[in-house]
Amino acid sequence: MEKIEILRIESLSRDPLVVEGYLFKGTNPNAPKIAIVGAMEGESILPLYCASTLVDFFKNKLEKEKLKGDVLIIPSINHYALNISKRFWPLDNTDINMMFPGYELGETTQRIAKKVFDALNGYDYGVILERRPDPATCLPYIKLYKSGYEDLLAAKKFGFKLIHHRTMKSIDTVTLQYNWQLWGTKAFSIMCPSDNQVDKKVASQINQAIIRFMDKSKILNYHIFNGYESTVMDRNTISVVKSAKSGIFISKELPGNYVSKDQVIGEIVHSLEGNVIHQFLAPCNGMVTCFYSNSLIFEHAVAFRIAKIG
Amino acid sequence: MKTSEIFTSNLPVGEKLSVKRTRFEPKSVDNKKMKRISIVSGIHGDELEGQLVIYLLADWLNKNNDKLKGIVDIYPAVNSLGVDTITRGFPLYEVDLNRTFPGSANEFLPGQVVYALANDVKGSDIAIDIHSSNIFLREIPQIRINKEYSKSTLALAKELNCDFIWIHDAVTVLEATFSHTMNSMGTKTLVVEMGVGMRLTKEYGNQLLIGILNLMKKEGIIECEEEFTVRTPFSSEIGDVFYLNAPKSGLFVPALDHCAIIKEGDKIGDIVDPLTGTIYSTLKAPNDGILFTLREYPVVYEGSLIARIFGEKSGKN
Numbered sequence: 229m230e231k232i233e234i235l236r237i238e239s240l241s242r243d244p245l246v247v248e249g250y251l252f253k254g255t256n257p258n259a260p261k262i263a264i265v266g267a268m269e270g271e272s273i274l275p276l277y278c279a280s281t282l283v284d285f286f287k288n289k290l291e292k293e294k295l296k297g298d299v300l301i302i303p304s305i306n307h308y309a310l311n312i313s314k315r316f317w318p319l320d321n322t323d324i325n326m327m328f329p330g331y332e333l334g335e336t337t338q339r340i341a342k343k344v345f346d347a348l349n350g351y352d353y354g355v356i357l358e359r360r361p362d363p364a365t366c367l368p369y370i371k372l373y374k375s376g377y378e379d380l381l382a383a384k385k386f387g388f389k390l391i392h393h394r395t396m397k398s399i400d401t402v403t404l405q406y407n408w409q410l411w412g413t414k415a416f417s418i419m420c421p422s423d424n425q426v427d428k429k430v431a432s433q434i435n436q437a438i439i440r441f442m443d444k445s446k447i448l449n450y451h452i453f454n455g456y457e458s459t460v461m462d463r464n465t466i467s468v469v470k471s472a473k474s475g476i477f478i479s480k481e482l483p484g485n486y487v488s489k490d491q492v493i494g495e496i497v498h499s500l501e502g503n504v505i506h507q508f509l510a511p512c513n514g515m516v517t518c519f520y521s522n523s524l525i526f527e528h529a530v531a532f533r534i535a536k537i538g
Numbered sequence: 539m540k541t542s543e544i545f546t547s548n549l550p551v552g553e554k555l556s557v558k559r560t561r562f563e564p565k566s567v568d569n570k571k572m573k574r575i576s577i578v579s580g581i582h583g584d585e586l587e588g589q590l591v592i593y594l595l596a597d598w599l600n601k602n603n604d605k606l607k608g609i610v611d612i613y614p615a616v617n618s619l620g621v622d623t624i625t626r627g628f629p630l631y632e633v634d635l636n637r638t639f640p641g642s643a644n645e646f647l648p649g650q651v652v653y654a655l656a657n658d659v660k661g662s663d664i665a666i667d668i669h670s671s672n673i674f675l676r677e678i679p680q681i682r683i684n685k686e687y688s689k690s691t692l693a694l695a696k697e698l699n700c701d702f703i704w705i706h707d708a709v710t711v712l713e714a715t716f717s718h719t720m721n722s723m724g725t726k727t728l729v730v731e732m733g734v735g736m737r738l739t740k741e742y743g744n745q746l747l748i749g750i751l752n753l754m755k756k757e758g759i760i761e762c763e764e765e766f767t768v769r770t771p772f773s774s775e776i777g778d779v780f781y782l783n784a785p786k787s788g789l790f791v792p793a794l795d796h797c798a799i800i801k802e803g804d805k806i807g808d809i810v811d812p813l814t815g816t817i818y819s820t821l822k823a824p825n826d827g828i829l830f831t832l833r834e835y836p837v838v839y840e841g842s843l844i845a846r847i848f849g850e851k852s853g854k855n
Contacts, residue, residue: 237840238787240811315632319839320674326637326711333783336841362631362646398713399637468644474548499551522630524550529647 229287235343245308249347252286252299259297260352260447268325270309274420275357278434279303297447305344328407354408354415360422366518367483368434371417373400377409383416385444386437387455393462461535469532473506475499477525481516489513513538545654555619562599562610573759574609576662581636583620587733588668590743608759616655639719656719665720665727673735674835676796679742682729684708687721695728697756699749699768702830734834780825782845784809784838786818796832806845825849
């Protein structure tokens with residue numbers, strides 16, 4: 229294993245920010261190469277945990293001859309934000325994942341993005357462990373933009389239950405996934421719940437999926453159990469359930485649970501008087517893919533997303 | 539004058555989020571179709587210069603209602619929760635509302651707010667979106683125009699009594715802004731940047747008020763004897779914008795005043811280390827020109843924007 233310094237930025241008052249990558253060289257130079265990016269934001273605890281436990285896997289648990297292609301893992305980019313529980317770059321609150329492909333003469337986070345992007349360039353496959361942008365607990369799934377460069381077949385090798393094949397917005401053109409694809413890497417985002425606690429079961433599902441993908445793509449020779457035959461979803465196959473009231477939100481179902489039309493899936497309690505003021509009924513038969521993870525909910529907020537079945 | 543809520547949502551604990559608009563219209567209305575102008579501010583919660591301009595405008599309209607011949611809609615605090623909590627983005631969701639347009643009724647809450655705004659402003663002939671730079675940079679009053687819409691908006695921009703018109707290239711992320719959305723819906727929309735975040739600059743507020751009144755008079759939205767004399771802005775059509783970014787992290791100590799006319803090689807400031815008394819870097823002007831953006835917040839990292847200079851094209855950019 230080689231530890232690579234990807235970038236170093238000095239600070240007026242803090243220790244320098246030093247971003248490192250862990251490079252594991254494979255035994256076959258012709259095998260595909262993969263890079264994995266962990267926490268790009270602060271508060272991305274699960275991406276950080278997943279990426280760091282993958283480092284442990286390659287460093288300490290995998291027999292060296294089983295690794296065929298090169299693997300680069302960058303567990304964290306924004307240590308400054310993680311260390312003080314901020315989400316974005318602490319000084320100016322900019323999102324590094326809106327700065328790609330980066331610019332070496334630009335603003336600080338553009339420079340960070342540029343150095344990270346240079347280190348990631350040239351890999352055959354790329355995995356980005358992303359935190360959901362909204363406060364939501366979800367099943368882990370693949371987010372893949374309809375960019376024209378995406379590889380939907382390859383995305384299925386992870387074996388997640390769901391692939392969200394998403395229409396692009398203009399703002400997505402500055403993300404790592406899009407730019408990585410534009411530069412020839414087959415990139416995938418694994419969406420993680422936005423909780424600040426490590427759920428080891430979910431982390432294990434994510435890491436198994438990444439290892440499964442690497443095995444199926446001949447980067448690794450390490451057979452693990454098969455995953456799901458992924459269902460590809462888009463906006464039309466997801467039902468959005470919004471909150472009719474504001475108050476204290478209690479979900480009665482978990483992501484991954486199957487629900488029937490008109491089943492009570494959650495409730496809102498009056499925050500000052502304690503009575504139930506709203507019950508959420510499932511609008512269709514389906515599977516809960518995510519729910520609002522904050523216990524205080526705004527009126528009109530998206531409370532559940534349900535993948536329709538039947 | 540009538541104040542209405544264009545978007546409301548009950549908050550979890552005994553409070554309501556609302557985005558408000560006040561409409562001014564003539565007391566007597568003839569059948570002729572009236573022109574409508576919408577003035578928007580506070581899309582970023584930490585930007586308050588627009589609130590002053592809108593206050594001054596509302597005050598003028600209250601005192602001069604007889605001169606009003608069209609409709610004036612004002613929206614001083616689009617991100618009302620952010621304005622009240624000194625938060626640039628939409629609280630809780632941490633998203634920049636000006637990267638969320640056009641939104642939709644089915645999106646997350648910030649998307650619903652911007653959708654409501656865009657739908658309410660829709661149909662206006664002109665819209666002005668007033669920003670105050672951010673807390674890091676101080677800006678002279680300037681209009682930012684996307685090249686894609688400059689044909690229809692440049693003439694209006696010249697009426698607004700600003701010092702600088704910056705026509706910038708179309709960048710994909712800007713498609714998610716209020717101005718792009720409104721321009722694409724047929725409302726000629728201008729973006730004003732001036733002053734600094736979290737503060738008011740009274741002279742700039744008065745300067746832009748004159749510009750807005752001048753534009754409204756030219757457009758027939760007000761009719762009055764009063765002459766509004768406006769300055770002629772310099773424009774990026776005839777020059778270049780030079781960026782100066784921090785080569786080192788440290789504390790930026792400016793050597794010049796904002797809005798200074800400078801010569802190539804003039805010292806703009808130092809980046810220093812207070813702990814050791816060291817000067818890390820001395821920043822000098824790369825070109826002759828006017829210092830139209832200057833760093834206000836002194837802590838910098840490598841790459842932080844220190845200044846922008848508008849000068850003659852020199853091939854250095």
